[in-house]
Amino acid sequence: MKLICGLGNPGREYEAHRHNVGFLVVDALSTRLRTSLDQEKFEGRLGTTTVGDDKLLLLQPQTFMNVSGRCVAPLARFYKIPVENILVIHDELDLPFGRLQLKKGGGSGGHNGLKSVSECLGQPDYARLRFGIDKPKGENAKERVPGYVLSPFSKGEASALEPLLDMAAEACEAWARQGLAEAMNRFNRKTSLE
Numbered sequence: 001m002k003l004i005c006g007l008g009n010p011g012r013e014y015e016a017h018r019h020n021v022g023f024l025v026v027d028a029l030s031t032r033l034r035t036s037l038d039q040e041k042f043e044g045r046l047g048t049t050t051v052g053d054d055k056l057l058l059l060q061p062q063t064f065m066n067v068s069g070r071c072v073a074p075l076a077r078f079y080k081i082p083v084e085n086i087l088v089i090h091d092e093l094d095l096p097f098g099r100l101q102l103k104k105g106g107g108s109g110g111h112n113g114l115k116s117v118s119e120c121l122g123q124p125d126y127a128r129l130r131f132g133i134d135k136p137k138g139e140n141a142k143e144r145v146p147g148y149v150l151s152p153f154s155k156g157e158a159s160a161l162e163p164l165l166d167m168a169a170e171a172c173e174a175w176a177r178q179g180l181a182e183a184m185n186r187f188n189r190k191t192s193l194e
Helices: 018-032 069-078 112-121 145-149 155-178 180-187
Strands: 002-006 039-041 044-051 054-061 086-092 100-104 127-132
Touching (some): 002 018, 002 069, 044 069, 086 112, 086 155, 100 155, 155 180
Parallel strands (some): 002 054, 002 086
Antiparallel strands (some): 039 044
16 A cells, blocks of 8 residues: 655645645646545545555645644554655755655655654655745745745746646656656656656
């Protein structure tokens, strides 16, 4: 059994925010795999499907970003999903908009959702799909990060978003079917929609 979790904040007011790109990727993946997130369990929206021989769970925690681990860890324990079978999708300030990068483990890089998941799982060695959202530029850029991640994509970004979400969903499916190394080889070399 495998788990793919997209990080974000619940509620209509957060739907189109950069910080919710993990939710958006899971939505695209559920469409791609012809399933729906129709169950409410462990403070999250959950969908189940199969990919190859594996049962695959798709998850959107409804706990708010900073305490995402409160949903992810109990669900993983209940279904006995080992950490190497977990993929977490999150927004990444340190990558240009639309750039995807799969990796195994690592620190939180200041991302509170990742920090919560790592703390609650008791280790950081799960796979991650980092979805580039770029970062604020210019004066006081660091101070503007909270407002930036909790704001909608620009018009130009929004118009380019759908194919990028589809590509991210494809990367998630590749992880589920072929494993992390193969998915990294296919998707980490791409910049945006090359």
